[in-house]
Amino acid sequence: MTQPLLLGLLxxxxxxxxxxxxxxxxxxxxxxxxxxxxxxxxxxGDAVTLIMREVRLPRAVLGLLIGAALGLAGAAMQGFLRNxxxxxxxxxxxxxxxxxxxxxxxxxxxxxxVLALPGLAxxxxxxxxxxxxxxxxxxxxxxxxxxxxxxxxxFAGALxxxxxxxxxxxxxxxxxxxxxxxxxxxxxxxxxxxAAPFILLGGLVLLGLGxxxxxxxxxxxxxxxLGVDLSRLRLWLIFGTAAMVGGxxxxxxxxxxxxxxxxxxxxxxxxxxxxxxxxxxxxxxxxMILAAxxxxxIIAPDRDLKLGVLTAxxxxxxxxxxxxxxxxxLA
Amino acid sequence: xxxxxxxxMGVRRDGRDVLTDVSFDxxxxxxxxxxxxxxxxxxxxxxxxxxxxPATGGSSLRDLAPAxxxxxxxxxxxxxxxxxxxxxxxxxxxxxxxxxxxGGMNADDRAAVDRALDRMEIxxxxxxxxxxxxxxxxxxxxxxxxxxxxxxxxxxxxxTAGLDPGAxxxxxxxxxxxxxxxxxxxxxxxxxxxxARHCTRILxxxxxxxxxxxxxxxxxxxxxxxxxFGITARFEVTNAGPVFQALSVLPG
Numbered sequence: 001m002t003q004p005l006l007l008g009l010l011x012x013x014x015x016x017x018x019x020x021x022x023x024x025x026x027x028x029x030x031x032x033x034x035x036x037x038x039x040x041x042x043x044x045g046d047a048v049t050l051i052m053r054e055v056r057l058p059r060a061v062l063g064l065l066i067g068a069a070l071g072l073a074g075a076a077m078q079g080f081l082r083n084x085x086x087x088x089x090x091x092x093x094x095x096x097x098x099x100x101x102x103x104x105x106x107x108x109x110x111x112x113x114v115l116a117l118p119g120l121a122x123x124x125x126x127x128x129x130x131x132x133x134x135x136x137x138x139x140x141x142x143x144x145x146x147x148x149x150x151x152x153x154x155f156a157g158a159l160x161x162x163x164x165x166x167x168x169x170x171x172x173x174x175x176x177x178x179x180x181x182x183x184x185x186x187x188x189x190x191x192x193x194x195a196a197p198f199i200l201l202g203g204l205v206l207l208g209l210g211x212x213x214x215x216x217x218x219x220x221x222x223x224x225x226l227g228v229d230l231s232r233l234r235l236w237l238i239f240g241t242a243a244m245v246g247g248x249x250x251x252x253x254x255x256x257x258x259x260x261x262x263x264x265x266x267x268x269x270x271x272x273x274x275x276x277x278x279x280x281x282x283x284x285x286x287x288m289i290l291a292a293x294x295x296x297x298i299i300a301p302d303r304d305l306k307l308g309v310l311t312a313x314x315x316x317x318x319x320x321x322x323x324x325x326x327x328x329x330l331a
Numbered sequence: 332x333x334x335x336x337x338x339x340m341g342v343r344r345d346g347r348d349v350l351t352d353v354s355f356d357x358x359x360x361x362x363x364x365x366x367x368x369x370x371x372x373x374x375x376x377x378x379x380x381x382x383x384x385p386a387t388g389g390s391s392l393r394d395l396a397p398a399x400x401x402x403x404x405x406x407x408x409x410x411x412x413x414x415x416x417x418x419x420x421x422x423x424x425x426x427x428x429x430x431x432x433x434g435g436m437n438a439d440d441r442a443a444v445d446r447a448l449d450r451m452e453i454x455x456x457x458x459x460x461x462x463x464x465x466x467x468x469x470x471x472x473x474x475x476x477x478x479x480x481x482x483x484x485x486x487x488x489x490x491t492a493g494l495d496p497g498a499x500x501x502x503x504x505x506x507x508x509x510x511x512x513x514x515x516x517x518x519x520x521x522x523x524x525x526x527a528r529h530c531t532r533i534l535x536x537x538x539x540x541x542x543x544x545x546x547x548x549x550x551x552x553x554x555x556x557x558x559x560f561g562i563t564a565r566f567e568v569t570n571a572g573p574v575f576q577a578l579s580v581l582p583g
Binding site: 218268272 | 381397400402404406407408413414416418422425426428431476480
């Protein structure tokens with residue numbers, strides 16, 4: 001399949017899922033009714049307009065942004081580490097971003113300044129990505145990567161739980177679940193504005209790294225001799241993934257496995273080229289999150305099924321499958 | 332014309348000198364063989380000359396900006412890495428990346444890829460995933476990547492290791508053909524017979540020092556072979572060209 005055709009098909013899929021996300025929900029609204037309320041708006045205080053613009057639109061936009069962020073960050077990280085197991089959720093990036101977000105919320109910094117929430121999430125992600133690359137850089141191998149990821153995830157998770165445990169907030173315990181599993185329920189346009197700049201900026205950075213990641217297919221020395229500045233590539237990669245994962249996690253919690261599953265499915269369709277995988281994974285990630293977020297609404301409309309539960313249910317078997325295929329290398 | 336000029340180059344690693352005061356020039360139309368025992372510093376020399384490794388002293392390549400260097404010299408590392416199952420054609424096309432404008436590959440770039448595939452006789456494999464090739468085929472695909480870069484200078488670290496005899500000779504003949512077009516080749520290798528026959532000049536590295544530099548006949552003397560490699564050998568110029576055969580290991 002040619003690259004424009006694949007991207008076109010993925011874009012159509014994302015558009016269809018975006019529309020479906022707008023039209024499916026507990027309030028049974030008519031198709032024409034809901035679309036006209038969304039675009040034209042109804043009379044002041046109209047319930048349909050309110051639901052469409054304040055509930056469903058931000059949820060769909062966030063699904064799009066967060067899915068694209070997780071898919072793209074996964075593809076970029078895998079390209080840099082030359083390892084299909086690198087994924088923001090698995091190696092602790094999402095967990096560290098969640099820790100940053102929880103600190104921002106519990107200390108009240110998030111209320112004091114609008115950038116504190118995504119900023120601290122980005123900082124958490126930044127520290128974890130830098131740590132992972134330092135421990136399990138391109139020469140580290142899969143096993144080092146996974147073990148370092150487990151350690152970082154566990155530590156970030158423990159600190160998140162600690163902050164929430166010590167919090168006087170009576171709902172803190174249930175918040176742990178949100179930050180560990182992630183969800184798009186009850187998000188507003190404020191959340192969109194908090195996350196979007198970080199995700200878009202990170203996305204621009206990561207999409208620009210394609211050629212360097214392609215050259216890395218041949219290994220570090222060959223890439224450097226091809227004119228790739230590896231230390232600059234590493235810095236941009238750390239910043240780009242941290243911005244995307246930080247922005248996404250700040251408003252939706254840690255949603256795992258998207259960056260693992262999506263590049264894995266799309267890699268054969270782009271001829272395995274890391275640069276071609278970047279935009280495809282962004283679209284694929286958006287499609288996966290939009291679809292999963294529609295599914296949680298359909299499967300258990302009144303139970304608030306967490307988005308991260310569903311992505312883990314799909315993703316964990318994928319992860320096992322990948323390990324199964326790589327087990328000789330890992331041993 | 333000098334394509335590469337290295338003078339007084341040294342590399343220290345973990346408090347040990349791995350390369351000391353290496354100086355040489357490489358001119359157009361030369362195929363220079365870099366030989367020496369395991370651990371003598373051949374790979375370090377190539378990497379330091381390119382600037383991939385911190386070093387003291389001077390190298391004309393190291394002074395170039397990375398992008399300019401990539402258009403002046405192509406490097407084939409010893410480790411044959413292909414991280415993803417990209418097609419052979421795509422792998423070879425990576426050699427064009429230093430030449431690409433914002434629009435990506437143009438007709439000239441595609442022609443360069445075709446030339447490289449033809450030279451290494453792997454055009455038939457162009458659509459196969461590079462990770463599924465045999466070791467020898469993959470080695471040739473990676474050499475083709477270096478050729479596609481179409482640089483005046485090629486540095487290759489053991490390109491013939493693991494190839495069958497025919498492919499080894501074919502590879503050295505490709506290098507000779509490139510040299511006859513005015514390019515310069517610096518190639519590290521362990522097969523002294525191959526070096527004796529196909530190189531115009533040989534550099535010998537031992538314990539991080541350049542101990543000999545000259546035509547194969549002048550360099551591969553019994554004294555040098557005994558001192559550096561600890562072997563005896565027979566080296567004759569026959570009707571069929573220079574023939575070198577290592578014979579025995581010297582005691583001690």
